[in-house]
Amino acid sequence: MKLKKYLNQPYKKPSNKWGNIILISFLIGFFILIFQPFGLNNYQTDYKSMKLLGFGLVTFIVASLNQLIIPQILPKQFDATNWTIKKNSIYILWIFFTIGLGNLLYIKFISPHQSIAFVEIITIQIITLIIGIFPVAVSISIFQNIHQVKINKQLASELTNALENEKKTQTEDQQIIITSENGKESIKINLSNLLYIESIGNYVHVTFLKDSKIEQQILRNTLKNLENSLSSITTIKKCHRAFLINLNNVSKITGNTQGCKVHIQEIEIPVSRNYIKEFKEQLN
Secondary structure, eight states, X not given: OHHHHHHTSBOOOOSOHHHHHHHXXXXXXXXXXXXXXXXXXXXXXXXXXXXXXXXXHHHHHHHHHHHHHHHHHSTTTTOTTTOBHHHHHHHHHHHHHHHHHHHHHHHHHHOTTOOOOHHHHHHHHHHHHHHHHHHHHXXXXXXXXXXXXXXXXXXXXXXXXXXHHHHHXXXXXXXEEEEOTTSSOEEEEEGGGEEEEEEETTEEEEEEEETTEEEEEEEEOOHHHHHHHTTTOTTEEEEETTEEEEGGGOOEEEEETTEEEEEETTEEEEEOHHHHHHHHHHHO
């Protein structure tokens, strides 16, 4: 079920599709020129190198036709709002399959008397896939990361704006008491001095300011218990399953490929993807 959900997630198509086509075409032409598979090493003809490089041209033509024609035939399927990882994967496999067929026909064109066994047909398809999949995968990965950074930066900006509005509504300071699970230990501090609370195993690490210096005290308790006991304090929010933070001491929120992070006293605290929506709603 998780795999099915992943495959049907929206997917942003890379903007350098023609760059991919040119790169794959060059790699296939270069590979066949150097290694001369499918008995091409025994192929004797004038301008042999030029003809072998023709495999790259065939690859370019077939891939270009796919890029120009298929989206016109199936416009709804190729609409950006309907594009998914599953569709993208199927489309890439189709392109490689048709490139393999194109190269097979080209072999018969330049060497009409050469017989090609079924095993060699499969080999052509496999080699085409192996050569082409690496640059495509790298390109998709790079552009997906760039896209993810843009999304996370935008989200960080929205969270920062919401955070500033939340801070404006909080003007009063108050004293809070954070206790251990058995009630035998406690920390009494001003709310303005609380930085964050981190859950580690069966303990919580309470980080706060004392005389302008960062200090930390460990209590045996769960983050869930503290979240419930401090629920009336609107500036204390959960941004991660292991962190409660004091919004008033957040200096900024940033985003990168890993997600969003809140910054408190030069300390970076992750905003879990599972909590981003909830965290954003809490700030609004």
